[in-house]
Amino acid sequence: MHELDYMERVAYAYARALQSTDSTVWVNRRVPTDARIKWEQCNDMGCAPALFGVKDTSQISRAMVDRLAKDPRFVWMSVDRMAPHGRAIDPELVNPLTGRRMTGSTSGGPVNILRGIHDLAIGTDGGGSILGPAIATQLVGINGKGLGLVGGQPSRSTEGYPLTVGIGAISHTFALARDAIEVLLGRSLAKGSDGLRIALDEAAPRGALSALNQHFAKVEPFSKEGSFQRETGIKMLEALFEHNDVVVSYEGPVDVDAYCDSLAMGQHLDERGGKFLLRSANILNATAVAIPDEHPARGFVVMAPEGYQHACGAFTVAERLATQFSRTALFEDYFMHRTRVEHSGFFHLEV
Known part of the structure; x- marks a missing residue:
């Protein structure tokens, strides 16, 4: 990807984030500057920095967010909506894929990925709140609870099971979600044995x-x-x-x-x-x-x-x-590869 193409993608994603008040709680006003700086750092590595959002919950510490934001491969775009009270569906947000109520409680992040606002959503999972939303939107989701990526406060399931939430990532690719987990963990993940x-x-x-x-x-x-x-x-x-x-x-x-x-x-x-x-x-x-x-x-x-x-x-x-296994070409064309320019209003001028 060329620099101008990347910065154009960032500009449209940033504008969309500011418009999407139903799925975003806060937008980082430094995104254009941060993206340019990260491009210069990341270009030597042969990659384009990915945009990411963070679930609106105190379970994810600022130190953990900063760990990702300081990596040259990632640019912090937004804080994403969480379903009210952490419930399993979000009654005020629609799943862009199915047209049904969005699965919760990590609800805003996957919606923002399908809208082209960012590439990666950091979320929490108590009883399926990363895995459920990921599958509902046909995205990759990882809960890093078993690796020690956990929230700061104890919680409880709707059936009364005591638990600590896991922290993880949702993205359109397995590779990007895994990269984020490795950064949050501060450690690379080795290849597992063929004797599993x-x-x-x-x-x-x-x-x-x-x-x-x-x-x-x-x-x-x-x-x-x-x-x-x-x-x-x-x-x-x-x-x-x-x-x-x-x-x-x-x-x-x-x-x-x-x-x-x-x-x-x-x-x-x-x-x-x-x-x-x-x-x-x-x-x-x-x-x-x-x-x-x-x-x-x-x-x-x-x-x-x-x-x-x-x-x-x-x-x-x-x-x-x-x-x-892969998603259909229709899904990829509509949500991943479509133009980032979406016209709105009464008219637009083609030249």
Whole structure:
């Protein structure tokens, strides 16, 4: 990318951020200057700096944000909206992909990625609040809880489970989300072993089994039936972790056929909400990665027990799935590759 092209992209993203008062809480007025400085630093590295937003929550410390903002590869664009009271849907924000209420509670960040405002959203996950929004918008999501990336205050799930939120990233590519996690962690993630034992959801697309069988020693099927209920999901994931290094669940469509939200549905949550083991991963301190496929609001959730080596295994499996499965050309053209210039008002002049 040439410098003028990059700065044009930044200018349109900055203008869009200022307009998007429903999904952004604050916009960094230094973005044009910061982007130019970072371009000069990053150009020697052969890359264009990525724009990022941060969820509007005190669980993410300023020190952690500064760690990312000081890296030459990243420019801080915005503070992004959080669903009210951290709930599982955002009743005031629409998912640009599905037209349904946006999945929460990391709601504004993924919306801003699809709007072209930034490339990366830093968020928190208590009971699926990174993984759910990522899958709902067909983006990559990583919860770094198992690596020690955690919030500052204790919390509680809607069922009363005590927890500490995990901190992670959502992006349009696995590589960018992983880069952000490594910066936040202050450490690179190594490649996991080919001898990993993997539990694979029997509902996963056929290509997943062949893709994993080619690279890993043992892939065994399991059924996630009933795991939309968090108590069931926690017990299931605990049992799977006893005999497997990595668990891969296929989930969705998230918040399309029904909302998986306790306030909206009361005690009548069911599998139509599309959230299964993703609701339990953080409570078990897992490292978890959401990888989209071609189907809207569907994707894989790759989970591993707490610890660095386990996380490396999860990232290796997730990267393999990311190379095997991709979003549709229509999605890419509409949300990723479309022109950043969007005309509004009564008329525009073409020359």
